[in-house]
Amino acid sequence: MIKVDADLCLGCKSCSNVCPSQKIVCTDTGEMRSLHWKRCKEECDLCLEFCPGRALALVPYDESVPEPEVSFELVACKICQSRYATEPMLRRIESTLPANMQKDSYGLEWIRVCPLCRRNIEAQRATRQMVLRRSRKRA
Amino acid sequence: MPVYIDISRCIGCRSCEVACQRVHAGSGHINVHFVGDLASFPIFCHQCEEAGCVMACFSGALRKDEEKRTVFDAEKCTGCDLCRLACPFGVIWTDKIAHKCDLCQGREQPVCVTTCPANALSTNFQQASRRARSRAACIAASGGGR
Numbered sequence: 360m361i362k363v364d365a366d367l368c369l370g371c372k373s374c375s376n377v378c379p380s381q382k383i384v385c386t387d388t389g390e391m392r393s394l395h396w397k398r399c400k401e402e403c404d405l406c407l408e409f410c411p412g413r414a415l416a417l418v419p420y421d422e423s424v425p426e427p428e429v430s431f432e433l434v435a436c437k438i439c440q441s442r443y444a445t446e447p448m449l450r451r452i453e454s455t456l457p458a459n460m461q462k463d464s465y466g467l468e469w470i471r472v473c474p475l476c477r478r479n480i481e482a483q484r485a486t487r488q489m490v491l492r493r494s495r496k497r498a
Numbered sequence: 499m500p501v502y503i504d505i506s507r508c509i510g511c512r513s514c515e516v517a518c519q520r521v522h523a524g525s526g527h528i529n530v531h532f533v534g535d536l537a538s539f540p541i542f543c544h545q546c547e548e549a550g551c552v553m554a555c556f557s558g559a560l561r562k563d564e565e566k567r568t569v570f571d572a573e574k575c576t577g578c579d580l581c582r583l584a585c586p587f588g589v590i591w592t593d594k595i596a597h598k599c600d601l602c603q604g605r606e607q608p609v610c611v612t613t614c615p616a617n618a619l620s621t622n623f624q625q626a627s628r629r630a631r632s633r634a635a636c637i638a639a640s641g642g643g644r
Binding site for chain 2: 371474481482490
C-alpha cells in the first residue's frame with residue numbers, strides 16, 4: 360500500500376500517469392485538483408520512483424487504514440484567471456531555477472502567468488517591433 | 499541548429515502547425531498566434547541555452563545533447579508538468595507525457611521549415627543574419643531613431 364506525505368506532494372499527477380494498474384486517480388474539477396490512491400497490493404514501486412517530491416512510501420497492506428487522498432487548489436493565472444498549476448508545483452519551479460534567472464527586476468512573477476498567456480505576450484512583443492518597422496518604412 | 503523566424507514574412511497560414519502535427523502523431527509543438535489583424539507569429543521552442551525545462555525535469559527525460567539541442571526522451575517522461583511551467587515562452591504542453599519540439603530528429607530539416615510557403619522559417623544562419631542586417635540598415639538609412 361502507498362503512504363503519502365501530503366507536505367511533500369506537489370499534486371503533479373506523475374504517479375497517476377505511471378501507475379500501470381490505474382490505481383491512482385487524479386481529478387481536476389474547476390478550481391480544485393484531488394488525488395486519490397486506491398488500495399494496492401501490487402509488487403511495484405513505479406509511483407515511488409517517479410515522484411518528483413519523494414512524497415510516497417510503501418507500507419504493509421492494511422484494510423483499516425483509509426485510502427490516502429490529497430487535494431489542492433489550482434492557482435489562477437494572473438492574466439487570464441485560468442487555473443493552470445498547483446502552488447507546490449510553482450514553488451518547486453522557483454526553487455529549481457538558478458539565481459541568475461531570478462535576478463531581473465520582475466523576479467519570478469512570470470511563473471504566475473499561464474503558458475498560453477506567456478505565448479501571447481511573446482507574440483505581442485514581436486508584433487510591436489514589426490509594426491514599428493512597417494510604419495517607419497511608410498514614413 | 500536553431501530555427502530562425504522572420505515574422506514580417508509570416509502569412510498566418512498555419513501550415514507549420516499542420517506539418518508539425520503530421521510528423522508528431524497529431525501532437526504538434528508549434529503555435530501560430532494572431533495579434534489582432536496586424537500579424538501572425540509562430541511560437542515554438544527556442545532551444546534555450548540555459549533551459550528552464552531541463553532544469554525542472556527530475557526524471558532525466560529532458561536534457562542537453564552535445565550540440566546544445568534540448569532532447570526529449572518520451573520513455574523517461576512521467577507527465578509531471580514541471581517543464582511546462584518552467585518554460586518562459588510557454589511552448590511545452592503535456593497530456594500523459596510532455597510535448598516539445600525535437601527539431602524533427604532524424605530528418606534533414608525540421609518539417610515546419612521545409613513546409614513554410616512564405617520562407618518565414620529557416621535554419622540558415624547566414625540568411626537570418628543577412629535579413630537582420632538589412633532591416634537594421636534600412637532603419638539607419640531612413641534616419642534611424644526608435
